[in-house]
Amino acid sequence: MIRVGETDRVFVLTGAGISAESGIPTFRDSNGLWCGHSIEDVATPEAWRRNPALVWEFYAMRRKDAAPCQPNPAHKALAELEAKMGDRLTLCTQNVDDLHEKAGSKSVLHMHGWLFRSRCERCEKPQPDANAYASLDAVPRCPCDAKGKAMLRPDIVWFGEMPFFLDAIQDALQRTNIFVCVGSSGVVEPAASFARMARSFNRAKTYYVGPEKPANDFMFDECFTGKAGELLPGLLQSH
Numbered sequence: 208m209i210r211v212g213e214t215d216r217v218f219v220l221t222g223a224g225i226s227a228e229s230g231i232p233t234f235r236d237s238n239g240l241w242c243g244h245s246i247e248d249v250a251t252p253e254a255w256r257r258n259p260a261l262v263w264e265f266y267a268m269r270r271k272d273a274a275p276c277q278p279n280p281a282h283k284a285l286a287e288l289e290a291k292m293g294d295r296l297t298l299c300t301q302n303v304d305d306l307h308e309k310a311g312s313k314s315v316l317h318m319h320g321w322l323f324r325s326r327c328e329r330c331e332k333p334q335p336d337a338n339a340y341a342s343l344d345a346v347p348r349c350p351c352d353a354k355g356k357a358m359l360r361p362d363i364v365w366f367g368e369m370p371f372f373l374d375a376i377q378d379a380l381q382r383t384n385i386f387v388c389v390g391s392s393g394v395v396e397p398a399a400s401f402a403r404m405a406r407s408f409n410r411a412k413t414y415y416v417g418p419e420k421p422a423n424d425f426m427f428d429e430c431f432t433g434k435a436g437e438l439l440p441g442l443l444q445s446h
Contacts, residue, residue, distance in 0.1 A: 208442060208444055209385065209387060209414050209442045209444065211288070211292070211385060211443065211444065211445040215295065215384055216295045216296075216297075216379075216382050216383045216384055216385070217292065217295065217296045217297070217383060217385045217386075217387065218296075218297045218299065218379050218380055218383040218385070218386050218387070218401070218405060218411075219285060219288075219296065219297070219298050219299065219386075219387045219388075219389065220299050220300070220301070220386075220387070220388045220389070220391055220398060220401055221285075221298070221299070221300045221301065221302060221307070221388075221389045221390060221391065222300075222301045222302065222388070222389070222391025222392060222398070223301065223302060223390060223391070223392070224390020224391065224392075224417045224418055224435060225279070225282065225302070225306075225389050225390040225435050225436075226276075226302045226304055226306055226390075227390070228279045228281065228390075228434055228435060228436045229276045229278060229279045229306055230276045231272065231273050231302075231304055231306070232272060246366055249261065249262050249265040249266075250262075250363075250365050250366055251365050251366050251367055252365055252368060253367075255328075255360055255365070259346045259358055259360070260346055262361070263346045263360075263361070266322070266361040266363065269322060270322055273304050273305075273322055273323075274323075276304070276306065277306070278306045278307070278309045278310035279306075279435075279436035280436040280437070280439070280440050281389060281390075281416075281435035281436045281438075281439040281440070282307055282309070282310035282312075283310045283311070283440075284439045284440040284443055285298060285307065285310070285312060285389075285439070286307070286310040286311035286312045288443055288445060289311075289312055289313065290311070291445050292445065294314075297316065297376075297379035297383065298312055298314065298315050298316065299315075299316040299318055299372070299379075299398075299401075300315055300316070300317055300318065300319075301318060301319050301391060301395065301398055302317075303317065303319055303320050303321055303322040303363055304322055305321070305322070305323055316371070316372040316375060316376060317372075318364070318370040318371050318372055318373075318376065318398065319363065319364040319370060319371070320361070320362045320363040320364045320371065321362045321363070322361070322363065324362040325347070325359040325360060325361055325362055326359065326360060326362040327351055327357050327358075327359055327360075328349075328358050328359070328360045329352060329357035330349060330351040330357070332349070332351065333362055334347075334349065334359055346358045346359065347359045370397065370398075373397070376401070377404070380401060380404045380405050380408055380409075381408045381409065382409065383405050383408075383409060383411050384409055384410070384411045384412065385411060385412050385414075386401065386402055386405035386406075386411045386412070386413045386414070387413075387414045387416065388401070388402060388413075388414070388415045388416070388417075388421070388427070389415075389416045389417060389435050389439060390416070390417040390435050391417070392421055392422060393421030393422040393423035393424065393426075394421075394422050394423075399423050402415075402426035402427060403423075403426050406426070412428050413426060413427045413428050413429075414427060414428065414429050414430075414431070414442075415427040415429070415430040415431065416430075416431045416433075416435050416438050416439050416442065417431075417432065417433075417435060418432065418433065418434060418435075419432055420432060
């Protein structure tokens with residue numbers, strides 16, 4: 208049981224496992240390929256510079272797969288917890304889908320970006336969702352460039368780029384006394400170190416919920432193995 212009191216501050220990190228339960232593929236297979244493409248081909252700044260059309264098409268495919276997916280009970284349980292706790296809950300996700308928002312969460316730190324949003328490679332201004340579905344025949348351009356050369360890229364943090372919201376994340380980890388990780392493998396940094404940081408900053412209690420123990424399981428006081436959609440609603444007890 209994860210008991211949350213009236214003065215507790217909770218940090219929740221979610222990873223690919225929670226979205227996979229809603230039918231969103233993790234895209235990365237045992238050989239390190241993303242739907243048959245190497246990471247170097249579709250998920251780095253160099254790949255974008257080399258072949259933006261291929262990268263745009265790859266993410267368009269991801270959007271198409273993710274769009275009909277719906278939140279599962281784990282997403283809904285976290286939205287309900289936020290409704291009770293307000294700003295005493297920090298919800299941070301490694302996922303780029305919008306399932307937390309579909310479940311009702313109002314404030315989500317998307318540290319790896321947003322699948323259904325694009326941004327200009329020049330002015331870095333986020334663009335409306337409509338640009339995320341632009342034709343594959345030509346990578347869309349940003350109106351900031353009169354010559355039409357500034358391309359709109361997926362608003363995703365690629366390998367080699369700095370995750371978003373790191374200052375806000377560190378600030379929240381310093382103040383939390385309960386850390387919950389849901390469906391994250393414990394491999395990708397810096398998120399893999401968040402549990403350790405929470406323990407070192409404020410002696411936080413740390414919990415993991417997911418289909419199997421993560422690579423960093425030694426950082427957790429308790430690991431609850433199984434589907435998050437089945438376990439999390441019953442584990443979270445707030446007062």
